[in-house]
Amino acid sequence: MIANLILYNANVVTLDSHCPRAQLVAIKDDKxxxxxxxxxxxxxxxxxxxxxxxxxQTVLPGFNDAHCHLIALATSLINLNLSxxxxxxxxxxxxxxxxxxxxxxxxxxxxxxxxxxxxLAEKRHPTxxxxxxxxxxxxxxxxxxxxxxxxxxxxxxxxxxxSSETPEPPGGIIERDWETGEPNGLLYDMGDFLSxxxxxxxxxxxxxxxxxxxxxxxxxxxxxxxxxxxxxDLQRWRMFHRWKNGGSLKCRLSLMLGVEGFNQYxxxxxxxxxxxxxxxxxxxxIILQETTGRLSPSWEDLEQIVPHIHQSxxxxxxxxxxxxxxxxxxxxxxxxxxxxxxxxHRHRIEHCSVCQPEIAKRLAxxxxxxxxxxxxxxxxxxxxLKTVPESQFKHLYPLATLLKAGVKVAxxxxxxxxxxxxxxxxxxxxxxxxxxxxxxxxxxxVSPLEALRMYTVNxxxxxxxxxxxxxxxxxxxxxxxxVSDDPTRLPVEEVKDLAVKMTLIxxxxxxxxx
Numbered sequence: 001m002i003a004n005l006i007l008y009n010a011n012v013v014t015l016d017s018h019c020p021r022a023q024l025v026a027i028k029d030d031k032x033x034x035x036x037x038x039x040x041x042x043x044x045x046x047x048x049x050x051x052x053x054x055x056x057q058t059v060l061p062g063f064n065d066a067h068c069h070l071i072a073l074a075t076s077l078i079n080l081n082l083s084x085x086x087x088x089x090x091x092x093x094x095x096x097x098x099x100x101x102x103x104x105x106x107x108x109x110x111x112x113x114x115x116x117x118x119x120l121a122e123k124r125h126p127t128x129x130x131x132x133x134x135x136x137x138x139x140x141x142x143x144x145x146x147x148x149x150x151x152x153x154x155x156x157x158x159x160x161x162x163s164s165e166t167p168e169p170p171g172g173i174i175e176r177d178w179e180t181g182e183p184n185g186l187l188y189d190m191g192d193f194l195s196x197x198x199x200x201x202x203x204x205x206x207x208x209x210x211x212x213x214x215x216x217x218x219x220x221x222x223x224x225x226x227x228x229x230x231x232x233d234l235q236r237w238r239m240f241h242r243w244k245n246g247g248s249l250k251c252r253l254s255l256m257l258g259v260e261g262f263n264q265y266x267x268x269x270x271x272x273x274x275x276x277x278x279x280x281x282x283x284x285x286i287i288l289q290e291t292t293g294r295l296s297p298s299w300e301d302l303e304q305i306v307p308h309i310h311q312s313x314x315x316x317x318x319x320x321x322x323x324x325x326x327x328x329x330x331x332x333x334x335x336x337x338x339x340x341x342x343x344x345h346r347h348r349i350e351h352c353s354v355c356q357p358e359i360a361k362r363l364a365x366x367x368x369x370x371x372x373x374x375x376x377x378x379x380x381x382x383x384x385l386k387t388v389p390e391s392q393f394k395h396l397y398p399l400a401t402l403l404k405a406g407v408k409v410a411x412x413x414x415x416x417x418x419x420x421x422x423x424x425x426x427x428x429x430x431x432x433x434x435x436x437x438x439x440x441x442x443x444x445x446v447s448p449l450e451a452l453r454m455y456t457v458n459x460x461x462x463x464x465x466x467x468x469x470x471x472x473x474x475x476x477x478x479x480x481x482x483v484s485d486d487p488t489r490l491p492v493e494e495v496k497d498l499a500v501k502m503t504l505i506x507x508x509x510x511x512x513x514x
């Protein structure tokens with residue numbers, strides 16, 4: 001019963017109903033040995049025990065980002081940052097890209113991320129001709145904050161083979177000049193198309209980006225992440241394995257596969273010995289969208305894809321944002337489960353941004369869960385107020401409605417779409433306030449404990465790992481975060497300003513100190 005490490009004099013919010021509060025956490029090897037009162041310190045302390053006085057600060061289970069994009073986050077930390085904080089106009093975008101271009105050989109790709117047309121002075125996307133003014137001798141790829149829109153300059157369009165004669169790929173749109181039919185550089189939902197044609201970052205660049213992403217995540221108290229990138233395949237599995245083994249990525253990882261990756265998995269299985277490397281196999285990501293005005297993939301394609309995933313005992317993770325795609329996701333799950341019932345499947349709806357109470361009840365009856373992004377309310381709330389139609393707005397990110405219907409809800413950041421700070425997401429879930437202070441559907445507020453559960457217990461449940469993580473419980477992994485105060489007792493406005501003091505993974509202090 002002697003611990004390797006003891007955190008004491010703490011306010012431990014365990015999220016374990018059997019012992020909701022404690023003052024001490026004893027850790028042996030990589031697991032929680034015991035939670036107790038301070039008086040039990042001597043019971044678990046030995047000659048070699050490290051003891052950390054938390055000075056009354058709060059210990060929580062390590063945060064689990066249930067929906068993020070690690071390679072996109074790493075890339076955004078390497079690429080030119082043109083987020084609203086850095087670029088207020090198209091002129092700013094031109095100026096920043098032009099500065100970078102001055103120091104690069106002609107023909108070198110320039111990648112820039114994070115612009116948001118809503119916050120640009122011009123209130124529009126840049127075009128190829130705007131980017132040509134920044135450089136006409138470097139191919140430029142500019143990615144909108146959501147990742148669903150890209151802008152290429154004329155050199156880049158030529159290199160990837162897009163011209164006035166290029167047809168739209170399935171599910172994508174090439175925006176064109178109304179008079180000439182010439183592409184104006186703006187591409188919607190063509191990330192997969194571009195990934196096969198734009199040279200990727202080098203291995204060393206990506207590794208550096210992953211190291212930066214790892215430090216950012218650890219500094220925010222995130223001990224586990226679930227990567228929901230549809231490009232994930234067995235090659236990426238091997239790449240993440242190298243980063244994990246080499247220490248570049250310390251966060252525990254659940255890796256979804258895209259449809260192509262799933263087909264590889266069905267044919268080859270996981271690479272030998274790599275499935276025990278600290279990477280957990282997640283579900284299979286399918287993006288449902290209506291960019292072109294009709295459902296993509298089509299219902300016929302979904303009837304082919306989804307049953308195969310379901311019958312393989314993996315989760316189906318359906319990206320569905322609009323009300324119509326959420327309903328389509330619900331309908332395909334009903335169709336599959338009617339033909340082939342499977343208990344505890346935990347199929348997931350990713351985002352579920354607009355959801356009526358009737359659909360929430362259908363999801364609950366199916367046993368499907370929702371993985372959503374409360375932080376979008378904070379970072380995008382002012383845009384929602386100005387641009388979302390009332391018919392959709394009244395059902396926007398309906399957290400309380402989903403919980404009331406009996407749907408299990410987990411939360412992620414979708415980073416790098418927004419920053420991966422879980423405390424901002426928790427604040428948004430309990431306050432429904434935007435960064436500007438405006439309130440978004442206050443009736444959909446949830447309690448602080450419910451919000452915490454979305455980033456811990458429920459997030460672990462979303463990847464079938466609730467027996468290992470998600471609460472401070474004896475026998476579970478000692479993945480913990482120490483924060484400056486108690487988010488369940490603070491005034492709401494102070495929650496977003498909480499400071500992460502220390503992050504532990506498997507009982508090792510991987511970031512900070514008390």
